[in-house]
Amino acid sequence: xxxxxxxxxxxxxxxxxxxxxxxxxxxxxxxxxxxxxxxxxxxxxxxxxxxxxxxxxxxxxxxxxxxxxxxxxxxxxxxxxxxxxxxxxxxxxxxxxxxxxxxxxxxxxxxxxxxxxxxxxxxxxxxxxxxxxxxxxxxxxxxxxxxxxxxxxxxxxxxxxxxxxxxxxxxxxxxxxxxxxxxxxxxxxxxxxxxxxxxxxxxxxxxxxxxxxxxxxxxxxxxxxxxxxxxxx
Amino acid sequence: xxxxxxxxxxxxxxxxxxxxxxxxxxxxxxxxxxxxxxxxxxxxxxxxxxxxxxxxxxxxxxxxxxxxxxxxxxxxxxxxxxxxxxx
Numbered sequence: 001x002x003x004x005x006x007x008x009x010x011x012x013x014x015x016x017x018x019x020x021x022x023x024x025x026x027x028x029x030x031x032x033x034x035x036x037x038x039x040x041x042x043x044x045x046x047x048x049x050x051x052x053x054x055x056x057x058x059x060x061x062x063x064x065x066x067x068x069x070x071x072x073x074x075x076x077x078x079x080x081x082x083x084x085x086x087x088x089x090x091x092x093x094x095x096x097x098x099x100x101x102x103x104x105x106x107x108x109x110x111x112x113x114x115x116x117x118x119x120x121x122x123x124x125x126x127x128x129x130x131x132x133x134x135x136x137x138x139x140x141x142x143x144x145x146x147x148x149x150x151x152x153x154x155x156x157x158x159x160x161x162x163x164x165x166x167x168x169x170x171x172x173x174x175x176x177x178x179x180x181x182x183x184x185x186x187x188x189x190x191x192x193x194x195x196x197x198x199x200x201x202x203x204x205x206x207x208x209x210x211x212x213x214x215x216x217x218x219x220x221x222x223x224x225x226x227x228x229x230x231x232x233x
Numbered sequence: 234x235x236x237x238x239x240x241x242x243x244x245x246x247x248x249x250x251x252x253x254x255x256x257x258x259x260x261x262x263x264x265x266x267x268x269x270x271x272x273x274x275x276x277x278x279x280x281x282x283x284x285x286x287x288x289x290x291x292x293x294x295x296x297x298x299x300x301x302x303x304x305x306x307x308x309x310x311x312x313x314x315x316x317x318x319x320x
Contacts, residue, residue, distance in 0.1 A: 057277075058306065065302065094303065101309035103245070106252050148249050148309050182250070 001231050003029045004042040006072075008063045013049035013085065016205045021046075024208055025224055034068035043231055044081040044125075045072060047088025049141070049203060059102065059144040060090030069095045081125035081227050082197045086142055089189075089199030098190055098199045099157065100149040106182030110143040114214060115180055117188055117202060118168040121161055124195035125230040126223045135172055136165070136219035138202035140180060140188075145201040147183040147190070154184060164198055165189035196230075234284045236319030237291035243305045243312045244276035251275055279304070282319060292316045 003021055007014045014031055021029035030042075037045070053062035063069070069091070076082055076097055084092035092098045105111055114137055119130045130136070149157065157163055165188040169178040174186040181201075189200030204220030207213055245251050251274050258273040285291035295314055299305060305312045 057304070061303070061306075094306070096303075099308070101249075101306045103249060103309065104252065106250065108252050108256065150248065150308060153308065182252075 001028060001044075001228075002042050003027055003227075004032045004037060004045045005029055006032055006034055006037050006045055006047055006068055008034045008050070008052035008066060008068075008091075010052040010054060011048050011050035011087070013087075013203065013205060016203075017046050017048045017085070020205045020208045020221070020224060024221065025228070027228070034063070034066045037068040037071050039071040039075040039078070039080075042075075042080075044227055045075060045083075047072075047082070047084040047091050048205075049086030049088060052087055052091065055087075055144070058090075058094065060087060060092075060094040063087075063091045064094035073097065076192065076197050079194060079196050081230055083126055083223070083227070084197075084199040085203055085205065086145075086201055089201055090144065092197065092199045097197050098192060099153055099162075100147060100190070102144050102201075103146040103148050104144050105142070105146050105180075110141070111145075111180050112139070112141040113180065114139045115188075115202060116168050116170055116172075116178065117165040118172050118174065120163045120166055121191065121195070123161075124164055124191045124198050124226075126198045126226050127164060128226040128229050130222050130226065133172070135168065135170070136207075136222070137213065137215045137217055138204055138207040138220050140202050142181070142201055145183065146181045147187040147201075149184060157190060160193050162190050162193065163187055164191050165200055165202070234286060237283050237285055237288060238317040238319050239281045239283055239291055239295045240315040240317065241279040241281065241295060241299060241304065241312060242276055242315070243279075243310050244274050245309055246311055249309050288316045
């Protein structure tokens, strides 16, 4: 089992993900520069957060044309697990591996805080160990995270059960006040139809050690453990 | 071959809120006394200098480029292309 953490110019959460995989979970992870990434050498890939290419044009728009993304598309077709975190999610959207758009937050600000999330789909490569309805706590840190889709796009997402996480309050309700950025239907994370490609705005790698969580939780670690579970099944 | 300036204007579709435009209208324009202004939408502007045989070719090249390189996201954006005479 070999996992690639892909680095683009401007990635800045790459070492955080690498630390969790290598030091917390003792997994054979590698940092790979985007120009050198080859699907055939890896069993899974993680696109970390940051500001690839300075977020120019739109967050993720330029990185989505990197040669790494052709390899990621092959990987997705082969059913291997791919996780896009924050800017990684934006890149997956811009590469059309996930549907919709991520727009500037409704309050026009960079929002950095811990949020509550409800798991909506356990049948993915990154949530297989998380029961549906479970509340997770993870931090968000972004300015372009407002999920948007057309009416028909949202209908399709619901029909195909592609919503993975929603922003909720502590009671688990997807309320307006629990929505930190104005995302459509409180969407924080979606997946492709097969469930092997997942993108999310929250940062599971920053919520993977008790010492770093104000909730003394390791909710983010569940996503990486789910990936191991998926790869071993 | 001649030079043409091709402008590409990208904006959100009406269904997608534009909080920047809303704030400019509410907190600057209306407060500044221009109550008759009904709406402000912000967008992105690309000014492209291109060498082409004629206007039509300049427009077509930029149109194809916008679609092939996904300069706009068709889920959420509309775009306009204006061709002007170059230098």
